[in-house]
Amino acid sequence: MEIILSVPRDARGKILSRDEAARRIREWQAQDRRTVFTNGCFVLIHQGHARYLAEARNLGDALIVGLNSDDSTRRLKGQNRPIMPEAARAEVVASLECVDLVVIFPEDHPGELIAALKPDVLAKGADWPLDQVVGKDTVEAAGGTVVSVPLVEGQSTSKIIETILSRYGFMTGKTK
Numbered sequence: 001m002e003i004i005l006s007v008p009r010d011a012r013g014k015i016l017s018r019d020e021a022a023r024r025i026r027e028w029q030a031q032d033r034r035t036v037f038t039n040g041c042f043v044l045i046h047q048g049h050a051r052y053l054a055e056a057r058n059l060g061d062a063l064i065v066g067l068n069s070d071d072s073t074r075r076l077k078g079q080n081r082p083i084m085p086e087a088a089r090a091e092v093v094a095s096l097e098c099v100d101l102v103v104i105f106p107e108d109h110p111g112e113l114i115a116a117l118k119p120d121v122l123a124k125g126a127d128w129p130l131d132q133v134v135g136k137d138t139v140e141a142a143g144g145t146v147v148s149v150p151l152v153e154g155q156s157t158s159k160i161i162e163t164i165l166s167r168y169g170f171m172t173g174k175t176k
Helices: 018-030 047-057 070-077 086-094 111-117 136-141 157-167
Strands: 035-040 062-068 101-105 121-125 145-149
Touching (some): 018 035, 018 101, 018 111, 062 070, 062 086, 062 111, 111 136, 121 136, 136 145
Parallel strands (some): 035 062, 121 145
């Protein structure tokens, strides 16, 4: 069986500034479209991310992804990350059919971005207790909801990086 993957030509057109995204979201909400927001570093996109984003999109009519900038990713994940620069990560995330907008943000946490965008739904991975989700109070005060999205068991960027390093001998100096 042949599998053909294509990147939508408009993927880069889905990457907007905070102000542009806020305007677009207001337009969608005026049309009674339910907007969903989630965020992350998305250092190395894997199956778990793809399923998570698809599940988040199923919570509404449009999915907005807040993407940590390179600097905030380094502060959160350490000096060896990100692996890909923010522009490349944003384009990969935007190329997913389930993603409608991507906004790169420089802060360590998306609180200010959530306050500016005012989504109807805030989605976060099930590894986060709902009472610790940044932006929860903002979204709920505006009448929105916060939803926990299940994660794919065994999928993590760290495990993928460890496998690559181990398999190709960078940890031991030997190629396997």
